[in-house]
Amino acid sequence: MSDAAVSPTILQMDVGAFYRRRRTEVDAAIARVLNSGWFILGGECAAFEAEFAEAFGYGGSVGVANGTDALTLALRALGIGPGDRVATVSHTAVATVAAIEMAGAVPVLVDVDDETLTMDPAELHGALATTAGIRAVVVVHLYGQPADLGALAPICREFGVRLVEDCAQAHGATIGGVYVGGHGDAAAFSFYPTKNLGAFGDGGAVAARDPAVLERVRALRQYGWVKRYVSEIAGVNSRLDELQAAILRVRLPELAADNERRRTIAASYDQGLRSEALRLPYRSEDSRHVFHQYVIRVADRDRVAARLKAVGVGVNIHYPEPVHLQAAYRGRLACGPSGLANSEAAARSVLSLPMYPELADADIERVIRALRAALQ
Numbered sequence: 001m002s003d004a005a006v007s008p009t010i011l012q013m014d015v016g017a018f019y020r021r022r023r024t025e026v027d028a029a030i031a032r033v034l035n036s037g038w039f040i041l042g043g044e045c046a047a048f049e050a051e052f053a054e055a056f057g058y059g060g061s062v063g064v065a066n067g068t069d070a071l072t073l074a075l076r077a078l079g080i081g082p083g084d085r086v087a088t089v090s091h092t093a094v095a096t097v098a099a100i101e102m103a104g105a106v107p108v109l110v111d112v113d114d115e116t117l118t119m120d121p122a123e124l125h126g127a128l129a130t131t132a133g134i135r136a137v138v139v140v141h142l143y144g145q146p147a148d149l150g151a152l153a154p155i156c157r158e159f160g161v162r163l164v165e166d167c168a169q170a171h172g173a174t175i176g177g178v179y180v181g182g183h184g185d186a187a188a189f190s191f192y193p194t195k196n197l198g199a200f201g202d203g204g205a206v207a208a209r210d211p212a213v214l215e216r217v218r219a220l221r222q223y224g225w226v227k228r229y230v231s232e233i234a235g236v237n238s239r240l241d242e243l244q245a246a247i248l249r250v251r252l253p254e255l256a257a258d259n260e261r262r263r264t265i266a267a268s269y270d271q272g273l274r275s276e277a278l279r280l281p282y283r284s285e286d287s288r289h290v291f292h293q294y295v296i297r298v299a300d301r302d303r304v305a306a307r308l309k310a311v312g313v314g315v316n317i318h319y320p321e322p323v324h325l326q327a328a329y330r331g332r333l334a335c336g337p338s339g340l341a342n343s344e345a346a347a348r349s350v351l352s353l354p355m356y357p358e359l360a361d362a363d364i365e366r367v368i369r370a371l372r373a374a375l376q
Contacts, residue, residue, distance in 0.1 A: 012314035017358035029246040044245040056179040059209035063240030067190020070204035071099035074186040077216040088138040090322040091343040110336035118147035127336035128159040136162040141170035144292035169292040171197040199244040261357040262291040272368035297349040307374035
């Protein structure tokens with residue numbers, strides 16, 4: 001009898017698991033907001049901003065409506081706007097590229113390293129050396145694996161461009177003992193429910209060391225107001241609401257333990273799958289992966305995924321098409337001088353296994369057994 005015949009489907013991501021685990025605390029936080037009668041930019045948001053910055057050693061943080069806005073406002077706060085070019089990757093959530101265009105800037109796509117699947121430093125250097133007008137670089141810490149900022153940051157300094165970290169998938173990851181988000185000129189975070197630090201709706205934040213950058217983001221997130229009802233600059237409406245901030249305050253103290261559980265799950269997968277015909281996630285020596293996703297690379301990916309789903313193992317593909325091949329962007333985005341071959345190869349082979357802190361040990365073993373069988 002198959003696993004699927006006797007067991008329920010294992011979700012690839014269970015977004016309700018944290019609430020079931022911490023229902024009492026979350027309900028109390030929600031009730032606190034409802035009883036306060038203050039729902040936008042109040043004490044919960046201010047407290048979360050301070051606690052978030054303190055937890056990771058940032059100079060400060062500003063809560064915004066979502067991670068896409070966070071990236072857009074970070075760029076705008078650094079003076080990036082219409083006509084400026086911004087280098088980033090194509091193997092990412094499309095939000096990265098959409099945010100650059102929302103700032104009025106022009107994306108330039110460079111290829112990823114074949115091991116880390118994050119921005120290739122040599123490709124960035126080539127793009128900066130050959131493409132005029134690049135004023136910023138958005139580096140994506142993908143799947144919880146930090147990008148190689150030890151190499152990328154000096155390149156940005158060499159060419160005098162701003163460095164923005166897209167940390168949407170890497171809350172709590174470190175490079176050389178320093179948390180991601182603390183290496184560049186600004187950092188953008190998403191608190192979408194599936195993230196390592198997830199809200200119960202949309203949410204985001206910008207972190208930076210420079211108080212002037214943070215103050216500009218605070219103005220930009222609310223119509224460009226410095227004084228209420230008077231716009232000093234052209235801003236938007238992008239505010240982290242009090243309910244989401246209160247929920248995030250419950251989740252934040254749990255993040256370190258949850259990330260450690262993710263690493264334990266990843267180690268179990270590594271042990272159970274190391275002899276199989278697939279590529280396991282890469283870890284760089286100087287960084288600490290937080291496994292937002294556990295992503296393998298496997299030939300005949302779609303057949304393997306279908307077999308896993310047929311026996312009740314949920315999987316996902318992050319991401320099935322690189323941005324430059326998607327209909328909305330195909331043929332209109334510039335790319336680095338070497339093309340995007342690694343990005344295209346990754347999209348054909350990546351597969352995300354179940355990964356969330358509440359995943360049971362028995363289910364991990366079931367995933368391993370099912371994947372071994374699916375590879376036959």
